[in-house]
Amino acid sequence: xxxxxxxxxxxxxxxxxxxxxxxxxxxxxxxxxxxxxxxxxxxxxxxxxxxxxxxxxxxxxxxxxxxxxxxxxxxxxxxxxxxxxxxxxxxxxxxxxxxxxxxxxxxxxxxxxxxxxxxxxxxxxxxxxxxxxxxxxxxxxxxxxxxxxxxxxxxxxxxxxxxxxxxxxxxxxxxxxxxxxxxxxxxxxxxxxxxxxxxxxxxxxxxxxxxxxxxxxxxxxxxxxxxxxxxxxxxxxxxxxxxxxxxxxxxxxxxxxxxxxxxxxxxxxxxxxxxxxxxxxxxxxxxxxxxxxxxxxxxxxxxxxxxxxxxxxxxxxx
Amino acid sequence: xxxxxxxxxxxxxxxxxxxxxxxxxxxxxxxxxxxxxxxxxxxxxxxxxxxxxxxxxxxxxxxxxxxxxxxxxxxxxxxxxxxxxxxxxxxxxxxxxxxxxxxxxxxxxxxxxxxxxxxxxxxxxxxxxxxxxxxxxxxxxxxxxxxxxxxxxxxxxxxxxxxxxxxxxxxxxxxxxxxxxxxxxxxxxxxxxxxxxxxxxxxxxxxxxxxxxxxxxxxxxxxxxxxxxxxxxxxxxxxxxxxxxxxxxxxxxxxxxxxxxxxxxxxxxxxxxxxxxxxxxxxxxxxxxxxxxxxxxxxxxxxxxxxxxxxxxxxxxxxxxxxxxxxxxxxxxxxxxxxxxxxxxxxxxxxxxxxxxxxxxxxxxxxxxxxxxxxxxxxxxxxxxxxxxxxxxxxxxxxxxxxxxxxxxxxxxxxxxxxxxxxxxxxxxxxxxxxxxxxxxxxxxxxxxxxxxxxxxxxxxxxxxxxxxxxxxxxxxxxxxxxxxxxxxxxxxxxxxxxxxxxxxxxxxxxxxxxxxxxxxxxxxxxxxxxxxxxxxxxxxxxxxxxxxxxxxxxxx
Numbered sequence: 037x038x039x040x041x042x043x044x045x046x047x048x049x050x051x052x053x054x055x056x057x058x059x060x061x062x063x064x065x066x067x068x069x070x071x072x073x074x075x076x077x078x079x080x081x082x083x084x085x086x087x088x089x090x091x092x093x094x095x096x097x098x099x100x101x102x103x104x105x106x107x108x109x110x111x112x113x114x115x116x117x118x119x120x121x122x123x124x125x126x127x128x129x130x131x132x133x134x135x136x137x138x139x140x141x142x143x144x145x146x147x148x149x150x151x152x153x154x155x156x157x158x159x160x161x162x163x164x165x166x167x168x169x170x171x172x173x174x175x176x177x178x179x180x181x182x183x184x185x186x187x188x189x190x191x192x193x194x195x196x197x198x199x200x201x202x203x204x205x206x207x208x209x210x211x212x213x214x215x216x217x218x219x220x221x222x223x224x225x226x227x228x229x230x231x232x233x234x235x236x237x238x239x240x241x242x243x244x245x246x247x248x249x250x251x252x253x254x255x256x257x258x259x260x261x262x263x264x265x266x267x268x269x270x271x272x273x274x275x276x277x278x279x280x281x282x283x284x285x286x287x288x289x290x291x292x293x294x295x296x297x298x299x300x301x302x303x304x305x306x307x308x309x310x311x312x313x314x315x316x317x318x319x320x321x322x323x324x325x326x327x328x329x330x331x332x333x334x335x336x337x338x339x340x341x342x343x344x345x346x347x348x349x350x351x352x353x354x
Numbered sequence: 355x356x357x358x359x360x361x362x363x364x365x366x367x368x369x370x371x372x373x374x375x376x377x378x379x380x381x382x383x384x385x386x387x388x389x390x391x392x393x394x395x396x397x398x399x400x401x402x403x404x405x406x407x408x409x410x411x412x413x414x415x416x417x418x419x420x421x422x423x424x425x426x427x428x429x430x431x432x433x434x435x436x437x438x439x440x441x442x443x444x445x446x447x448x449x450x451x452x453x454x455x456x457x458x459x460x461x462x463x464x465x466x467x468x469x470x471x472x473x474x475x476x477x478x479x480x481x482x483x484x485x486x487x488x489x490x491x492x493x494x495x496x497x498x499x500x501x502x503x504x505x506x507x508x509x510x511x512x513x514x515x516x517x518x519x520x521x522x523x524x525x526x527x528x529x530x531x532x533x534x535x536x537x538x539x540x541x542x543x544x545x546x547x548x549x550x551x552x553x554x555x556x557x558x559x560x561x562x563x564x565x566x567x568x569x570x571x572x573x574x575x576x577x578x579x580x581x582x583x584x585x586x587x588x589x590x591x592x593x594x595x596x597x598x599x600x601x602x603x604x605x606x607x608x609x610x611x612x613x614x615x616x617x618x619x620x621x622x623x624x625x626x627x628x629x630x631x632x633x634x635x636x637x638x639x640x641x642x643x644x645x646x647x648x649x650x651x652x653x654x655x656x657x658x659x660x661x662x663x664x665x666x667x668x669x670x671x672x673x674x675x676x677x678x679x680x681x682x683x684x685x686x687x688x689x690x691x692x693x694x695x696x697x698x699x700x701x702x703x704x705x706x707x708x709x710x711x712x713x714x715x716x717x718x719x720x721x722x723x724x725x726x727x728x729x730x731x732x733x734x735x736x737x738x739x740x741x742x743x744x745x746x747x748x749x750x751x752x753x754x755x756x757x758x759x760x761x762x763x764x765x766x767x768x769x770x771x772x773x774x775x776x777x778x779x780x781x782x783x784x785x786x787x788x789x790x791x792x793x794x795x796x797x798x799x800x801x802x803x804x805x806x807x808x809x810x811x812x813x814x815x816x817x818x819x820x821x822x823x824x825x826x827x828x829x830x831x832x833x834x835x836x837x838x839x840x841x842x843x844x845x846x847x848x849x850x851x852x853x854x855x856x857x858x859x860x861x862x863x864x865x866x867x868x869x870x871x872x873x874x875x876x877x878x879x880x881x882x883x884x885x886x887x888x889x890x891x892x893x894x895x896x897x898x899x900x901x902x903x904x905x906x907x908x909x910x911x
Contacts, residue, residue, distance in 0.1 A: 097454065315425055
């Protein structure tokens with residue numbers, strides 16, 4: 037909603053004032069944004085000089101200026117390696133799983149909480165579900181490894197219910213890895229994800245619900261026709277942002293859960309980048325090249341999603 | 355009155371002198387940062403040995419221990435070249451430090467006049483020839499493996515291990531081959547499926563995590579009669595030192611076939627392949643794992659906690675297993691005249707490239723070399739290894755001995771933190787073997803102490819086995835090959851191929867062991883060999899070249 041308000045304002049101003057007049061009239065805002073601008077320049081733009089390492093056979097003792105230039109060799113190496121190509125697939129697969137299930141779970145839980153009338157119950161559930169967000173991934177993965185072991189709780193449950201005959205080897209089969217990561221992420225982040233949707237739902241005008249109720253809409257119809265359209269703009273903005281982050285499948289969880297058997301499914305671009313950069317014989321150039329590839333794809337995805345949203349006449353981010 | 359005054363005056367003068375003398379005695383106090391490439395415990399603030407070092411040598415240590423992955427941690431530390439730790443111990447990846455150029459060359463600092471102890475340490479027997487790196491420099495003085503007088507052998511290396519109580523249960527008959535070994539485990543579990551408290555036993559555990567995957571990938575070389583050469587076997591009778599990787603050869607298949615059978619019988623749990631090191635140590639410490647292939651030092655923590663809990667019967671006996679003759683029928687070995695004879699224990703190896711080097715950002719390299727030199731003196735070595743006379747040991751008829759309490763203190767980690775300088779001692783050059791007066795340099799190797807302070811269980815176990823020490827379960831010590839042990843060779847130039855070689859094994863060997871039937875096993879094995887062999891080819895060829903270079907160096911050609 038806010039985006040639109042500022043846009044109309046800007047359009048109104050444009051007719052009379054030029055860019056600099058606008059700038060001058062908003063100088064308080066400009067001063068306030070200077071620290072953030074500096075922060076971004078210093079920590080997000082300045083380190084990009086390091087990208088030149090991607091085109092070097094970088095040796096720390098020689099430094100950026102004296103290391104050997106190798107052109108596109110590092111990229112050629114990466115894209116000739118099956119391990120790296122698989123890591124691109126893994127990164128996308130796990131991000132998509134996280135995105136789809138994370139969002140769906142968060143919206144579902146938010147709707148349920150929104151429908152609960154008992155304040156105490158609602159607050160308790162909300163707190164309990166978002167507490168795992170604050171747990172360290174090391175602890176979460178440790179718990180998951182116990183739960184999903186052959187003699188762990190998950191297998192006891194499945195076997196006990198008669199769903200499977202033999203315990204499932206969750207931790208040793210590559211095919212399960214993505215879904216385990218997805219499940220753990222949903223468990224850890226679902227409560228946190230609901231906060232923004234619940235906020236969006238509270239801003240829906242209560243008279244809409246009343247009107248719908250008078251028109252004879254039941255609870256499910258009210259959810260379908262009032263609540264969901266009410267959070268659509270929030271959903272779209274979050275979706276665009278998340279698509280920009282599709283290359284970020286997480287790092288800790290895969291790194292902690294991986295083992296030799298599942299490496300073809302577990303290793304994301306970040307893990308490959310780490311292995312190349314700080315392995316037995318450090319190849320920083322390859323690590324940086326992998327990271328650079330990731331960033332560039334991320335930017336393309338973000339602009340792409342934004343463009344599509346624009347075409348579809350939805351809320352846009354940029 | 356005058357007298358009293360004179361006395362007081364004299365006293366005042368003496369007192370005034372004391373600080374001056376002390377100031378002269380101890381050099382300026384410096385704080386030295388030390389990075390250890392292994393996890394460890396911080397010493398206590400008032401640790402008595404560090405206090406002594408601080409008093410006498412004016413050096414205070416600040417330790418940082420490894421927490422996480424070694425290679426990655428080293429990589430990150432090395433990238434900040436102006437703030438390297440002063441003493442840098444890269445543990446099993448110290449080659450990274452040498453290749454990365456973060457250590458100084460020690461040679462210019464070492465001479466017969468200025469550092470007689472160090473000079474004797476590394477120049478005796480032409481040791482220096484083996485210690486120099488390819489560029490002719492000396493970055494690290496080995497932390498272990500240089501013996502004085504008589505070498506006392508204590509085997510802590512690769513072997514098949516089995517809980518002592520299983521051997522006792524078997525009337526002290528030890529298995530000699532892999533077949534006998536797994537048969538014994540199977541028989542034991544069939545009769546004793548669970549521990550006293552009802553936890554089911556695991557027959558055989560295989561640790562596969564990170565660089566410790568040698569438990570999974572290394573055993574075959576020993577089964578055909580070679581000591582630890584890492585991932586290759588070397589034919590030492592061949593003048594050309596024929597070298598090949600063994601995991602992709604037909605003689606590796608029978609071992610994994612046996613593991614597959616053990617798996618199908620339920621002796622191996624599939625969770626072992628997803629286990630990390632902590633979980634492994636926890637399982638061993640519980641006494642629920644009957645056996646495993648590993649190196650004694652790799653599960654020292656488990657042994658310590660079993661001993662501390664007085665579960666001596668659950669501690670492990672190391673055994674030198676071989677293939678049965680009929681395992682290898684019709685299978686070509688590395689050479690036509692190859693003999694499968696037990697060869698687990700090598701003569702001592704200098705732990706080349708292991709220990710602490712001095713970093714290029716260290717401000718006091720001379721002081722550090724002086725520290726190495728001083729601590730290598732007989733006087734300090736006694737303090738570092740035995741402790742303080744009267745407190746940590748006593749001397750009777752010239753023999754250094756310990757009371758029960760003194761001895762037990764040594765394996766108590768809380769006591770260690772306050773009373774030993776192990777954190778620094780383990781990284782520095784040290785004297786091993788025996789002192790000039792015949793006492794052992796290490797209390798753990800002093801025969802009187804070994805015998806006196808074994809648990810009654812162990813004494814009884816050895817007596818019933820007809821042995822006096824654990825090493826006697828192994829064959830005679832074989833002289834070390836001229837190139838040392840091949841795992842020490844730096845594989846930097848072919849690292850990409852080595853990485854691929856190891857990655858394929860990490861990924862596929864568990865699946866091969868878990869194969870459901872013979873057809874699946876064969877199919878998986880063939881696919882594995884096909885995939886891994888090209889890298890094995892490169893690896894074997896490279897190692898052969900490096901071994902020949904080392905042999906030429908040692909033999910002075």
